[in-house]
Amino acid sequence: MIIFDGHLDLALNGVDWNRDLRQTVDDIRAQEQSLNMTDAGRCTNTLSLPELKHSEVAVCLATLLARLEQPINHSFGWTSPHTCYAMAQSHLAYYRALEQDGYLKILKNKSGLTNHFADYSRHPEPSPLGIILTMEGADPLLRPDSIFEFHESGLRALGLTHYGCNRYGGGTRSEVGLSVDAEPLLKNCAQLGITIDMTHLSDVAFWQVAERFHGRVHASHQNARAICNWQRQFSDDQIRFVIERDGVLGVSMDVIMLQEGYVRGISRPEETLQRAVDQIEHVIQLAKGSVKHIALGTDLDGGYGCEQTPADLNRYRDLQKLVQIMKNRGFPDSDIDSIFHGNWLRFFGEVLPD
16 A cells, blocks of 8 residues: 655654665664664664665655754754754755655655656656655744745745744643744745644644644644543644644554553553554544544654554554554545545645645
């Protein structure tokens, strides 16, 4: 089944984690094992470019991610907005380098997306991975008008926040609203046709964006509190808002968002991909039976590996197990197609410029 993944941190893996994504998953794991890497997420990666090819991934949203962190003693994030800007530029350069060598194709408009997906559907083996650029956390934007520069480079989606607070507002594990600079940034995004990713907003900031931004919205990798009850997930009212605005939510495969009470570094994955299908069914129920608002946004290798995925997901190709699980639950083939790729394809076919 062809996949359109709503959220992959490819440049984080290639640049920050210094992985050669041209290698196989096994090769990357073996390399890190030989270096005795013991940090969380090392030796347990689930994806690489050959793995995505094997897994039938035609398109994904690929992130520019550089989070501002005030403490110096940390392994994730950067200590100044200028470094965040520089790291986002390095992520962009990484994608451009892979594009030059034929591994990726940066998709910037509707015709590019439509033609790429059609080419992939006919001839998957020689087709590169299509990517749509998104920014996870607006820390690299030095000013609200910095978004114009990134848009020129192909950025088509933006999440204002990540974990904690930044210069634009409150994110996961905070109850802070939007900052003053968020208002002009949202106006600029509306002018450019950039879709706002509601993922990682604090509850306060979420509803402020809902009130102030009237362009398209989505939630790239977002599960429900009804499935796993903590603040990272959306309440049913938040899910309904995305549905009412004709958005799409991508189900995440981070088990911390699927398994109640999971504690990173302590708990072991017990939930399986069945729980991810529970998430899919929950959104469909809130959408009054419509399947058009739920898709995949796996967030695989987003700073963790298979030690923090469903127990039956060891590498990316295991996502294809969802097909049989959904068939066993009575999903028709047309609905499975929509969830695996059709819904994101429709959404970005409407959002991307001509």
